[in-house]
Amino acid sequence: MPSECHGEADRATHETPVASHDSHPCVLFMQHMAAKPETFDYPRVARELVKALRGRRSCAELSRRAGYRSNIVQRWESGHCYPTAARLLALQRRLRPKGPSWLERFFTVTPPWLTKLDDAHSPAAVAAFLTHLKGKTSTTRLAELSGHNRHSVARWLDGRAEPRLPDFLQLVDVESRRLLDLLASLEDPARLPSVRPRWEQHQRLRQLAYDKPFSHAVLRALELPDAHRPMPEQARWIAERLGVETHEVAALLTLLRDAGQVRRSRYGYRLIETSTVDTSRDPERARDLKVAWTETALSRLRDGAPGTFGYSLFAVSRADLERLRALQLEYARAMQDVIAGSSPSECVGLYCVQLFDLHAGAVEPAGEAPRDQDGSD
Numbered sequence: 001m002p003s004e005c006h007g008e009a010d011r012a013t014h015e016t017p018v019a020s021h022d023s024h025p026c027v028l029f030m031q032h033m034a035a036k037p038e039t040f041d042y043p044r045v046a047r048e049l050v051k052a053l054r055g056r057r058s059c060a061e062l063s064r065r066a067g068y069r070s071n072i073v074q075r076w077e078s079g080h081c082y083p084t085a086a087r088l089l090a091l092q093r094r095l096r097p098k099g100p101s102w103l104e105r106f107f108t109v110t111p112p113w114l115t116k117l118d119d120a121h122s123p124a125a126v127a128a129f130l131t132h133l134k135g136k137t138s139t140t141r142l143a144e145l146s147g148h149n150r151h152s153v154a155r156w157l158d159g160r161a162e163p164r165l166p167d168f169l170q171l172v173d174v175e176s177r178r179l180l181d182l183l184a185s186l187e188d189p190a191r192l193p194s195v196r197p198r199w200e201q202h203q204r205l206r207q208l209a210y211d212k213p214f215s216h217a218v219l220r221a222l223e224l225p226d227a228h229r230p231m232p233e234q235a236r237w238i239a240e241r242l243g244v245e246t247h248e249v250a251a252l253l254t255l256l257r258d259a260g261q262v263r264r265s266r267y268g269y270r271l272i273e274t275s276t277v278d279t280s281r282d283p284e285r286a287r288d289l290k291v292a293w294t295e296t297a298l299s300r301l302r303d304g305a306p307g308t309f310g311y312s313l314f315a316v317s318r319a320d321l322e323r324l325r326a327l328q329l330e331y332a333r334a335m336q337d338v339i340a341g342s343s344p345s346e347c348v349g350l351y352c353v354q355l356f357d358l359h360a361g362a363v364e365p366a367g368e369a370p371r372d373q374d375g376s377d
Helices: 025-032 042-054 059-065 072-078 085-095 102-106 112-116 123-134 139-146 150-158 165-176 179-186 196-211 214-221 233-242 246-258 283-302 318-340
Strands: 262-265 268-271
Touching: 042 059, 042 072, 042 085, 042 165, 042 179, 059 072, 059 085, 085 102, 085 123, 085 165, 102 179, 112 123, 123 150, 123 165, 139 150, 139 165, 150 165, 165 179, 179 196, 196 214, 196 283, 214 233, 214 246, 233 246, 233 268, 246 262, 246 268
Parallel strands: none
Antiparallel strands: 262 268
């Protein structure tokens, strides 16, 4: 019978955010620029998650379902101890055996390492997941950001030790700033009292990104030191920095205020909280968003705007095309690391990229026009 019982998690110490490493860097890029990490009460979130998964069952009943003789779930919910991340994930799957795994829900595109896992709810899966989110961020830096011992973090990453649930939630938050999306892959965040307000705001902000892509450019502009000035001067100033019309910025600021992202004062609009939004969760809307930003880049190119624009046509093996895609992802990750540590913020940049096989998805050429029987056209 399992018997592990873990004490209360350490409190977090948050500093400069670590860049996220996702399979869709161009989808998340605008949302990651200069974002500040969100702070959660990780032990409380862990307790609420256990309670939400329990539902209407008694603590004793769920303890038996988890394979314990004692009423361990009651201790988890009271915060006397916590399950490991892997045990909580395995319990969640036992309670909800149908449908995609938590990893499949979290990732829009399945990472190669996921297909090699025998069990997506095992300690090995937890270690692989945390290592994937870590990217090229040093273990020492993760330890600094999370407030944990560097050796403990290293052991969690290589699978030699298992993180407690609060520690796991904190590492995901520090590594990717996508804790809300992780929780959504396990349970409806609206059922977690301490998370519900942020989740609802998160959903509004995601919808705003889909409906009004430039709203997030306005958010990034508000992070610039000189953005704090009274309206309507502020709207004109932001419009100049973004290359759009003043009335567009004014309308977007109103929408951002209604979404709870900015607050208006006599000194203009100010950010309330900088959030990271994963816009890849709805593949169709995410594609529309990519199209919108690519069209923005195309418009600037046509207008002769300064920037880096280029292309390269080449013949290459399919294996090497995959290598190029991997290099492209590494480059995007390196850019995100630079952005996360950049100070001061002086401009709002846009990064768009395309790499594809020209044949993929191409329309097959039409057949030759039929000839008359005598061979003439």
